[in-house]
Amino acid sequence: MATSPDVTSSDPLATADPTGAAEAHEPKQWAAGLPAVANSFRHGVEQMGLPRTARVFGRLNQDQGFDCPSCAWPDPEAGDRHVAEFCESGAKAVAWEATKRRVDRDFFARHPVSALHEQSEWWLGQQGRLTEPMYLPAGGTHYVPVTWGAANEIMARHLKALPTPDDAVFYTSGRTSNEAAFLYQLMVRAFGTNNLPDCSNMCHESSGTAMSEQIGIGKGAVTLESMEQAELIVIAGQNPGTNAPRMLTHLENAKKNGAVIVAVNPLPEAGLIRFKNPQTPRGMVGPGTALADDYLQIRLGGDHALFRAVGHLLVTAEDAAPGTVLDRAFVESHTAGYEEYAAAVREIDWTATQLATGLDRAEIEALAQRFVESRATVVCWAMGLTQHVHAVNTIQEVVNVLLLQGNIGKPGAGPCPVRGHSNVQGDRTMGIWEQMPQTFLDAIEGEFGFAPPTDHGVDAVATVQRLRDKAVRVFFGMGGNFAMATPDTPVVHEGLRACDLTVHVSTKLNRSHTVTGTEALILPCLGRTDRDATPRGHQGVTVEDSQGQVHLSEGRLDPPSDQCRSEVAIVTGLAEHLVPDVGSVDWHALGEDNDLVRDHISRVVPSFEDYNARVRQPGGFLLPHKPRDSREFDTPSGKAEFLARDVPMLELPEGRLLLQTIRSHDQFNTTIYGHADRYRGISGNRRVVLVSPEDLHRLGFHQGEVVDVVSEFEGTERRAEGFTLVSYPTARSCAAAYYPETNVLMAADHVALRSNTPVAKALVVRLERR
Numbered sequence: 212m213a214t215s216p217d218v219t220s221s222d223p224l225a226t227a228d229p230t231g232a233a234e235a236h237e238p239k240q241w242a243a244g245l246p247a248v249a250n251s252f253r254h255g256v257e258q259m260g261l262p263r264t265a266r267v268f269g270r271l272n273q274d275q276g277f278d279c280p281s282c283a284w285p286d287p288e289a290g291d292r293h294v295a296e297f298c299e300s301g302a303k304a305v306a307w308e309a310t311k312r313r314v315d316r317d318f319f320a321r322h323p324v325s326a327l328h329e330q331s332e333w334w335l336g337q338q339g340r341l342t343e344p345m346y347l348p349a350g351g352t353h354y355v356p357v358t359w360g361a362a363n364e365i366m367a368r369h370l371k372a373l374p375t376p377d378d379a380v381f382y383t384s385g386r387t388s389n390e391a392a393f394l395y396q397l398m399v400r401a402f403g404t405n406n407l408p409d410c411s412n413m414c415h416e417s418s419g420t421a422m423s424e425q426i427g428i429g430k431g432a433v434t435l436e437s438m439e440q441a442e443l444i445v446i447a448g449q450n451p452g453t454n455a456p457r458m459l460t461h462l463e464n465a466k467k468n469g470a471v472i473v474a475v476n477p478l479p480e481a482g483l484i485r486f487k488n489p490q491t492p493r494g495m496v497g498p499g500t501a502l503a504d505d506y507l508q509i510r511l512g513g514d515h516a517l518f519r520a521v522g523h524l525l526v527t528a529e530d531a532a533p534g535t536v537l538d539r540a541f542v543e544s545h546t547a548g549y550e551e552y553a554a555a556v557r558e559i560d561w562t563a564t565q566l567a568t569g570l571d572r573a574e575i576e577a578l579a580q581r582f583v584e585s586r587a588t589v590v591c592w593a594m595g596l597t598q599h600v601h602a603v604n605t606i607q608e609v610v611n612v613l614l615l616q617g618n619i620g621k622p623g624a625g626p627c628p629v630r631g632h633s634n635v636q637g638d639r640t641m642g643i644w645e646q647m648p649q650t651f652l653d654a655i656e657g658e659f660g661f662a663p664p665t666d667h668g669v670d671a672v673a674t675v676q677r678l679r680d681k682a683v684r685v686f687f688g689m690g691g692n693f694a695m696a697t698p699d700t701p702v703v704h705e706g707l708r709a710c711d712l713t714v715h716v717s718t719k720l721n722r723s724h725t726v727t728g729t730e731a732l733i734l735p736c737l738g739r740t741d742r743d744a745t746p747r748g749h750q751g752v753t754v755e756d757s758q759g760q761v762h763l764s765e766g767r768l769d770p771p772s773d774q775c776r777s778e779v780a781i782v783t784g785l786a787e788h789l790v791p792d793v794g795s796v797d798w799h800a801l802g803e804d805n806d807l808v809r810d811h812i813s814r815v816v817p818s819f820e821d822y823n824a825r826v827r828q829p830g831g832f833l834l835p836h837k838p839r840d841s842r843e844f845d846t847p848s849g850k851a852e853f854l855a856r857d858v859p860m861l862e863l864p865e866g867r868l869l870l871q872t873i874r875s876h877d878q879f880n881t882t883i884y885g886h887a888d889r890y891r892g893i894s895g896n897r898r899v900v901l902v903s904p905e906d907l908h909r910l911g912f913h914q915g916e917v918v919d920v921v922s923e924f925e926g927t928e929r930r931a932e933g934f935t936l937v938s939y940p941t942a943r944s945c946a947a948a949y950y951p952e953t954n955v956l957m958a959a960d961h962v963a964l965r966s967n968t969p970v971a972k973a974l975v976v977r978l979e980r981r
């Protein structure tokens with residue numbers, strides 16, 4: 212198998228991809244419009260053919276249809292949906308899943324695992340849906356077919372032979388349904404471990420940690436309806452045009468209602484600048500709607516200093532004219548710690564602030580003025596805030612600023628972390644967490660009659676560290692692509708190869724299937740679009756979106772093969788072999804009837820009473836959220852907490868850049884749909900680094916040159932070879948390149964403080980000429 216010349220042992224992704232040279236054009240100034248619709252259908256027809264495309268897109272995000280497997284952006288009220296309530300990204304995700312292509316036993320007979328490992332992530336994803344359980348025996352070169360019964364025996368044999376259940380790790384990616392997630396954590400806890408890392412550990416963990424400490428709940432406090440009533444919406448560290456495109460419709464509505472939008476982002480993202488709504492004729496042909504009124508091109512990691520400065524300006528303005536800026540009544544009755552916070556922010560160092568943010572004082576003052584003038588402010592954020600060393604403190608600084616003006620628990624206001632995977636929030640609600648509170652564990656014991664282990668388990672980073680120590684014996688992945696999504700790629704691969712058994716429940720092939728333990732299993736599951744028929748009838752699953760709405764999703768397509776099983780059936784099938792006698796769980800019945808699973812959930816998980824009835828109401832139901840609903844806060848003080856922490860300066864040695872790792876417009880996390888990043892004007896090849904023309908000049912490089920990117924962390928270096936330089940209008944001293952090609956540059960020990968999220972957004976790097 213041919214490999215491109217720049218393959219190194221440290222770079223398992225630099226493999227044969229049918230790509231050409233990178234091409235860079237002017238970045239776009241607007242998102243969506245006709246090209247988005249055209250692209251959606253191109254992807255659909257390519258993968259599914261025309262009739263299926265029409266059928267599938269017609270059911271996407273409709274009441275009584277299926278939930279989009281792409282992002283976690285909420286759906287409008289049931290009566291209020293467009294005929295095509297989806298976006299280009301969703302269309303790609305669905306086409307990818309509902310493809311007619313198939314990976315069958317002949318495919319595996321033709322391709323030894325070693326050859327599959329040489330293929331790119333893109334190629335693996337193009338081969339089609341997995342169709343039957345496959346097994347790689349010890350010493351084997353090819354995956355061979357295996358029955359479900361035999362697969363279950365293999366897993367149970369390995370797991371039962373472990374000296375301690377903690378030698379196994381059970382990962383979850385965020386597409387898993389509530390029902391499957393609940394049963395999965397139940398099986399894992401019945402087996403005897405809390406080793407339940409998930410993708411959230413690498414995603415919004417910092418948001419959860421920050422907000423739990425401060426407002427007593429880790430979830431966002433803004434509904435769609437509320438968002439459209441905002442007077443000011445600040446979008447920091449998020450690229451909604453690509454990663455939550457349906458959000459643009461709501462931003463457009465907010466804008467029509469008079470909202471001001473401010474973008475805080477080192478990159479000029481098209482989707483934040485202007486939106487041509489493909490759902491309206493005007494959007495298709497007209498100029499669209501300008502979104503951001505102000506665009507603050509902040510330096511990577513500068514948000515902590517920015518929000519501290521805004522807090523400073525609000526507090527000192529209030530000092531100068533008491534009663535004009537802050538919501539004193541809210542601060543006095545609903546918050547704690549204001550005096551300490553105000554004392555900490557009254558003095559700030561403007562020189563340090565300007566260095567940290569790369570912004571002019573006037574820009575920051577203008578932002579503060581926007582806050583002063585707004586009676587209802589929403590701040591949205593995503594990975595640009597969560598994946599930094601000081602992410603938790605940064606998010607708390609954002610919440611401090613919101614609290615000053617009472618911007619929580621009223622229409623048009625609140626913190627709005629925009630989640631990633633379509634059910635990542637629901638999985639956590641269902642108990643996928645290595646440190647679920649004792650109340651939850653007690654409820655499990657009450658319902659099922661066994662005591663779950665109480666020691667905390669490992670999160671994603673601790674799993675990587677254990678893999679590094681060759682201390683994981685069995686790795687089980689419920690979805691996802693752990694081998695590529697994590698830092699220190701070569702270390703993770705060595706650790707997975709040292710396992711006795713690796714297992715992946717997946718819809719399609721990915722790298723994690725080619726980085727195998729001594730033995731390995733691939734278990735093919737149904738996706739969101741597939742019909743799930745059991746002896747008890749058609750089964751629907753439920754999911755929770757970013758704003759806490761829980762609703763049903765029912766697939767209608769014929770499954771890729773009659774050997775594919777639902778995640779629910781896969782878990783219960785294994786549990787029947789692994790933990791048949793632990794507590795009183797009727798695994799067999801649960802495997803066939805999601806209503807029964809929901810009955811259990813209704814008695815274990817708070818706020819899910821009467822689950823089956825409520826989720827069948829049109830649109831489902833909204834989970835309660837005390838700060839949002841009634842300005843009550845489950846914190847030790849019973850109030851929302853102002854928390855003032857130091858604002859450390861990110862040191863950047865001479866000749867270095869801060870590198871962020873981002874998503875292109877043609878990928879879903881580690882799934883690569885294609886090689887273009889349309890809005891950023893890049894095509895042909897993903898191995899590019901975006902650097903400002905000034906920095907290129909200063910460092911003595913020019914556009915088109917091929918370089919190695921070398922990261923520096925605590926005296927260690929990591930190298931990613933063969934990246935083409937693109938001159939791009941990003942903030943000064945900053946660079947950007949795509950994930951997961953750049954995960955080789957990330958260090959497992961480089962994490963966000965307190966949330967333990969891998970740092971993916973401000974790596975210190977240097978460029979080396981090849």
Ligand SMILES: Nc1nc2c(c(=O)[nH]1)N[C@H]1C(S)=C(S)[C@@H](COP(=O)(O)OP(=O)(O)OC[C@H]3O[C@@H](n4cnc5c(=O)[nH]c(N)nc54)[C@H](O)[C@@H]3O)O[C@H]1N2
Nearest residue numbers: 300448449450454475511512593594595631632874879880
């Ligand atoms: N089509 C598509 N949709 C997706 C995904 C996908 O891969 N493809 N992934 C899903 C998942 S799991 C997630 S978590 C979300 C991710 O959604 P995003 O968080 O939007 O994804 P990223 O590509 O990581 O983009 C980070 C954004 O933050 C900016 N940024 C980076 N660092 C900083 C900083 O220090 N300060 C500020 N102010 N901005 C910064 C970047 O320039 C970029 O615009 O999307 C979800 N939806």
Ligand SMILES: Nc1nc2c(c(=O)[nH]1)N[C@H]1C(S)=C(S)[C@@H](COP(=O)(O)OP(=O)(O)OC[C@H]3O[C@@H](n4cnc5c(=O)[nH]c(N)nc54)[C@H](O)[C@@H]3O)O[C@H]1N2
Nearest residue numbers: 384410414690691692696716717719721872880881950971
């Ligand atoms: N450098 C860098 N690293 C990052 C990030 C970053 O911004 N930069 N972002 C982080 C973030 S926010 C996240 S969320 C993680 C994502 O990490 P993961 O969630 O582990 O990765 P994905 O690429 O989303 O997983 C894709 C795989 O899921 C499987 N799959 C798809 N649908 C289903 C389904 O319905 N059921 C099952 N069982 N499997 C399915 C398919 O086989 C597919 O190959 O990556 C993190 N890693």
Ligand SMILES: [Mo]
Nearest residue numbers: 414415631632
């Ligand atoms: Mo994510």
